[in-house]
Amino acid sequence: MKPALLAAGLAGLLMTPAAEAQVSGDVVKIGVLTDMNGVTADITGKGSLAAAEIAVAEFGGTVLGKRIEIVSADHQHKADIGTGIARRWFDVDGVDAIADVPNSGVALAIQDLAREKKRIVLYSGAGTTALTNDRCSPYGFHWTYDTYAVSHGTASAVVKAGGTSWFFLASDYAFGHQLQADATAVVTAAGGSVKGAVRHPLNTADFSSYLLQAQASGAKVVGLANAGNDTVTAMKQANDFGLVQGGQSLAALILFLQDIHGLGLAAAQGTYLTTASYWDLNDETRAWSKGFMARTGMMPSMLHAGVYGAVRHYLKAVAKAGTDDADKVAAAMREIPVDDLFSQDARIRPDGRVTRTMYLARVKAPAASKYPWDYLEIVRKIPPEETVWPLADSKCPLVKAADKG
Template identity: 50%
Template sequence: MKTTIKPLVAALAMITAAGAHAEISDKEIRIGYLADMSGAYRDLGGPGGLEALNMAVEDFGGQVNGAKIVVRSADDRNSPDVGANTTREWIDQGKVDVVAGLVSSAVTIAVTRILEDTNRFGLVSISASSAITNEYCTPNHVHWVYDTYAMANGTAKAIVKEGGDSWSILAADYAFGHAMEADVERTVLAAGGKVVSKARHPLASSDFSSYILQAQSSGAKVIGLANAASDTVNAITTAKQFGLTDSGQRLAGLMVFISDVHALGLEATQGMQLTTGWYWDQDEESRAWAKRFFERTKRMPTMVQAGIYSSTRHYLQAIKDTGSDEAQVVRKQMLATPVNDMFTNNGRIREDGRMVYDMSLVQVKTPAESTGEWDLYKIVRSIPGDEAFRPLSESKCKLVDTKLAGKS
């Protein structure tokens, strides 16, 4: 009789455990949106990114399998301490399940460590450092949209092929800028070019005069800007004031967003080539979603704002499909499900957490070519995902067996 009962008890225990596992904790899905809401990177994600996240929540009817979706947000002020403390408070007091947004790479690295320690989840859509799914990968976050490897690989490689084979790199002096500088230099050298000078500036610099003069005097054919947002805008404005491009040198914005081009205007940016993961006018589905976003914000979305919507929908769909908000259950489902939406039709998430998909090399239109305020890009070519992003065979991620990764 005992031998009959034991298997029965074991089977019942497994069924009970499985049933408990496939539940949404507290009958709520709690999302924390953490981003720069008031500083240098406000226009990239910021309030617009929160709007995109809310659009994804609304498209699920505000609930998943009867569990209400609750969204909270905070300004991390680009401070790792603020970001980490906010995340701990959200988890300890607010029982937050997932942290989305995440801008500064230093903030993201601090936050994802906490997410791993507490088994919560992270949807990284704004941070750029390729280290986030390389040496700083965790089983508790995924990285959407772009990274420094992909942006450098797309833009720098194209410019070197066109003859821009000597570079001066101006980088932001923090984790993202350092990663971008390294990835640009690697790409330039691999393509047969050389880097003749490098300089670094503080985040949110107001005066780029000395940096631009130094780059100008280097004699480099290309001045590569390994910075973003207001720093990129200020550097390009200063370069134009000093007549850098008039002297035959070329300016390469390595992390340029549609918000930057819009702010600078086509006169200052026309002809510039850049890499983007998404453009509002790339197809019918992107145009339809961008129209919805514009009606709410009166601005066209950046690629990261579109990515925030996409990553949030993919996360919520995984909860719906599994009936659970447990981080590892959700992650497994997200990795098993192709990304096919208004953002991309061929995305996939690798074991290192990197979402891989086709990106685009675009060129900024001339004023004569543009038909409207936000008609800013023309697509030069598609960059296949496996070409754009770091191959797993080169990965330092603890989740990847490079012997098995081959050249994937």
């Protein structure tokens, strides 16, 4: 090859993505749509915003030579408010991607809008499996957990320990409905039975009538298919009603570090839970989490860790794609490895579900806790194949398209 041609070839190979970058508005803008003041504010909220900001800071604040900007808003657990914010972000403010979105009803509404607008959404706080099943989107990525994962991890452990008859207290919206259904399937498949169920409004202050029904059912296990402050309130009032003292057990199908912090170890000890991450796993997670605590006053929930990992991966995909174009970024997200402090053996399936190692944990007794936020004993690692919806049963069109490809 002639020297001039060789030089031209090397120049092409060494050209940086920034030299060809196509970034809309000369800024990569990410919106954290979360719950700042409601029932899940402690496990999402300001912590989710901080997690996104930390991911941007670690990236150096720029990608493809363009500034990265974070904006945030509170959807108030209302689908119309959430979609109104998202529509303005997409149409007026130039937001390229949305992160977090606790509340499955809000998330499903955002999923439909983002599919129409061709914008990326990184779900950490939402739990419904519909996001990667019949309501899947090429632009939607379900990052941290879903109801299938936590119900299979926790309910199966409780049934194996002898909790064979259940009564459910479920929050009355998409998340609670799906969590109850998934846990019911696990219990019955393992040979257990469900004695009944009752649903309560979001952010319920008085669980007395629901707990009386649970007591009257005679079930060995009262399964809490709710989240955040609803779980904490239900567990506190169950203790006041003497459910455990009367021979019943509580199973919180989704329980977060902040919930345990609010309850106290004396009230929460012995409770099984399934989590996608834990701050105290190793030296690297401890170091990151101490920095997070310095900003927020708490250790990260798995949802906070999920926002951090999702935003980090999104920015890596923008860098690889050389653009913030959603189609190209979504393709890059599926191509590159998921690699952050809290993601082990993780990958992104065609339906947008991130499959990852999860952990079956048990809340420590007060005497076993050696330092602040030392709340969990890891019982075992749960491999990804035990906690994700089988693709063979998927109703997601993206899965069928991938199979044909």
